[in-house]
Amino acid sequence: ETGVTQSPTHLIKTRGQQVTLRCSSQSGHNTVSWYQQALGQGPQFIFQYYREEENGRGNFPPRFSGLQFPNYSSELNVNALELDDSALYLCASSPGGPQNIQYFGAGTRLSVL
Amino acid sequence: AQRVTQPEKLLSVFKGAPVELKCNYSYSGSPELFWYVQYSRQRLQLLLRHISRESIKGFTADLNKGETSFHLKKPFAQEEDSAMYYCALMKGSASKIIFGSGTRLSIRP
Numbered sequence: 001e002t003g004v005t006q007s008p009t010h011l012i013k014t015r016g017q018q019v020t021l022r023c024s025s026q027s028g029h030n031t032v033s034w035y036q037q038a039l040g041q042g043p044q045f046i047f048q049y050y051r052e053e054e055n056g057r058g059n060f061p062p063r064f065s066g067l068q069f070p071n072y073s074s075e076l077n078v079n080a081l082e083l084d085d086s087a088l089y090l091c092a093s094s095p096g097g098p099q100n101i102q103y104f105g106a107g108t109r110l111s112v113l
Numbered sequence: 114a115q116r117v118t119q120p121e122k123l124l125s126v127f128k129g130a131p132v133e134l135k136c137n138y139s140y141s142g143s144p145e146l147f148w149y150v151q152y153s154r155q156r157l158q159l160l161l162r163h164i165s166r167e168s169i170k171g172f173t174a175d176l177n178k179g180e181t182s183f184h185l186k187k188p189f190a191q192e193e194d195s196a197m198y199y200c201a202l203m204k205g206s207a208s209k210i211i212f213g214s215g216t217r218l219s220i221r222p
């Protein structure tokens with residue numbers, strides 16, 4: 001077991017709403033990355049946080065934002081939800097820095113109606 | 114633009130047959146490449162990375178910079194190899210990982 005926990009496991013929202021997804025990593029995992037995985041596709045990089053600062057961002061609009069906390073937990077916030085935001089959202093954490101192996105959570109399945 | 118291409122969505126082989134999962138990439142710098150695997154009802158996990166030059170569960174992958182490929186190979190497939198396999202590229206800055214669209218490997222008994 002990798003110790004990366006995501007909550008909730010499933011979520012249903014309506015278009016225009018806001019959502020917060022959470023990820024809890026193991027102690028010492030100071031890097032966390034978030035990915036969006038649409039059905040039948042590979043994970044797409046949203047952004048990465050290292051020591052509570054954003055350390056890289058993929059091609060996602062500003063309504064996708066994040067936070068990383070000192071207790072190795074993190075959040076992904078999505079504002080003004082659109083139907084295309086329906087996907088599996090994965091977080092992955094690394095011990096000791098971004099260059100190290102990423103350990104994935106099981107994901108949160110978001111459905112936007 | 115950086116890209117990872119896995120041309121096969123599904124690969125089906127018989128138990129004991131050789132397996133090759135194809136991966137091609139486009140990247141102007143020095144990439145670091147990985148194979149991730151997702152078994153049924155399990156989370157995504159790292160299978161191997163090219164800098165380690167290891168053989169994991171009988172799988173190997175060689176980086177071919179001339180052909181910009183990182184194909185995953187196993188000489189004799191086992192039923193427990195059935196899974197979804199993703200090839201991935203990490204940029205030199207280590208701040209972004211780009212995944213391919215994945216290949217589902219099915220091993221027939």
